[in-house]
Amino acid sequence: MTTAAAVRPASIEEAAAAIADLAVVRPAGAGSRAEWGGSDPAGAVTVHTGGLDRIVAHNPGDFTAIVQAGVPLADLQRHLAREGQWLALDPPDRGGTVGGLVATADSGPARHRYGGVRDLVIGITAVLGDGAVARSGGTVIKNVAGYDLGKLFAGSYGTLGLVAQVAVRLHPLPAGTATVVATTDDPAALTAAVLAMSRHPLEALSLDVLWRAGEGRLLVRFGGVTAAARAEAATRLLTGVDVTVVRDDESIWAAQRAAQRGAAVVKVSALPTDLPAVLAAAGPATVVSRAALGVSWLSFPAGDDLATRVAAARTALAPRPTVVLDGARLVEQPWPAPDPGMLALMRRVKERFDPTATFRPGAYVGGI
């Protein structure tokens, strides 16, 4: 991709001044999800957030932090870990920034317990097309003053404005972990295992499925001082699958996160009980599922007929909405067709926040 130009503001004020002068803007972090969303118009100027690189505050006693968009997530986590804390978001890490994470609402296995970006952002500062710097929320974990624009900007793919800074809620790092691993090649048995687990008050950190080449694994991770004992106890809920408990489980989860990326990745919104249908639709793809949430990622390896395989899977998953993340350039439209009423409303939101169509025009759902 070639861009006409790029700017790299060193402060929010500089970003605002730059954006006010630009006709078409494409915000960018580390470029780890550069391909996601639709394509940008040829004249778009990239606004890099790399200069917005400050961890503005970390209040360990309040379990909150204020961080600028360009800070790499890994750097933030290292900083917070010194106090035994973390921002409970663990997407596959390719060096991505906090801003990119917020803009795409990407997530990892920890979402099962802690929720997604929308649930952990407690305040946001955004730069709008006219250079206005708007804040919503605050820096406290409970707050209902004003509209919650943090959620509106989470997952907006840079189409409403530049996410410049966020305040986030933090959590304690778990004292210890252990993972139940259940294996089966029967989708029905796998789904039964998922439902048996999700209907119990396990307070698991993560509850994921991995399906690859006709073989499936249910992974349930426990945290806390009693993690191993609880994992052992949870195995008793499972029948018809092979079960083990793994105490040294870091590598299992690193692999699970990595499997969420590929030459092409299709994300699908479904229900937990849809798991067999999702697995059937996947064909040769690897499936990573946040199984109790019903959200899955189909990851395809590289190959000649990639576009065809992606299209076949999307057809098989219909009418469930699918988004093509990695490999978006392979398809004509990475987004699903929205309901007309919702499209009209989303368009009105776009028009109010970005009346000059400055931010990534055409790159979002429904051509917004």
Next chain:
Amino acid sequence: MDGHELVERLRRVVGDRWLLLDAHDLRTYESDGLLQYQQVPRLAVLPGTGDEVRECVAACAQAGVPWVARGAGSGLSGGALPVKDGVLIVLSRLNRILEVDLDNGRVCVEPGVTNAAVSTAVAPDFFYPPDPSSQIVCTIGGNVAENSGGAHCFKYGFTTNYVTGLEVVLPDGAVVTIGGKELDPPGYDLLGAFVGSEGTLGVATKIWLRVVPVPEATRTLVAFFDSTRQAGEAVSAIVQAGIVPGAIEMMDATTIRATEEMAHAGYPVGRGAALLVELDGAEAECDAQFAQVTDICAAEGSDDVRVSRDEAERALFWKTRKAAFPAMGRISPNYFVQDGVVPRTTLPDVLVRIDELAAEYGLTVANVFHAGDGNLHPLVCFDAAVEGQAARAEELAGRILDVCLEAGGSITGEHGVGVDKRKHMAKMFGEDDLAAFQRLRCAFDPEGRANPGKVMPTPRLCGEVPGVYRQHPLEAAGLAERF
């Protein structure tokens, strides 16, 4: 459409019985839970289906008449206060539970279903965590509008974390379904924008909620301290130890005295603070952490830690806590309930500051709050019969919010802005921030008909979008394409 036509049209929609025109009938709806604001609407309708709601809203849109949605009217910020020449849309008849799907952890309800009824519908294995103290009466529609919280929100989150879908009647009468049973609908997170919007973006007519399994074990204790500062330090120490209690509630000396007179739980009147701590979760983890909490309370200066021995005693602890508001009526003829938030670590200092202010105003302020998330509910006591005292109490309640803001907090943690806190909005948000809020409002309600005069500090008009999707210069030049 003139006024008479609107009335007749609404009559055809809801039927004679559910159209209220009579001043006496309408007086029932002149206030919400915040009684100092009163306004009788021009008329009220009680539609019985989502479709009737749509027709009512559409009729108002055509007549150019503003409207206000109302659930149970338990709100504490004047959010459901009617507008003078407007229509009040009362949703209490939409009280059906439409679907319970426990395999997928979802329920679908109409907006007039009460908060408590949702948990009842999924009992005994599941529950709906956001639990406002008003849960027996307040409606899910009201909870969605206010993003309500409750005692268990520190661990479990707020309404917004549990809504997965909404059917909404927009102010122009169009119906949209935002999200649904599934998570992550592609597109803008309009669920996140709608929840907490205080009835200013539309009427929710159907709501999908996430419900979760009832925890395996619950352990509850009450620890007494000499001062709120000590109790505050204990809260910090517990959270700092990595423990996330289901609830941590604090009451100060005045509240202990008032509630004890009402609930008779045997609380030591005269002690400086009571801390109610509840842990829930997996049995083993719960037990391990409970021992830790008990030790922390002792280490922070509590010589009186009472562990509930059975469900009856646990219920008594909670009854005492939940009696705090009504009990205040026994020690003071009148009181204002304030709702502010501070970063938890500032609690001890903020409480001292509130005491100083109370002394300066010569009024009593009782403190009861959700300590885990720093959400204060100072009860400002006064006697309305004493000339000028109500006004002084109101001023003091406002000064307390200033203290919250100075500490880095918020003017409301769960009761919302409504009419009551509009005047404080500009202290918390700047002009660009408020303008951004207005952008959202205008996207949903360009004519400003939905609950006008709430949330925003000053009424604003939307104006035209400067060129609705006009061609971008680059597009015109053939340099860019939109699709």
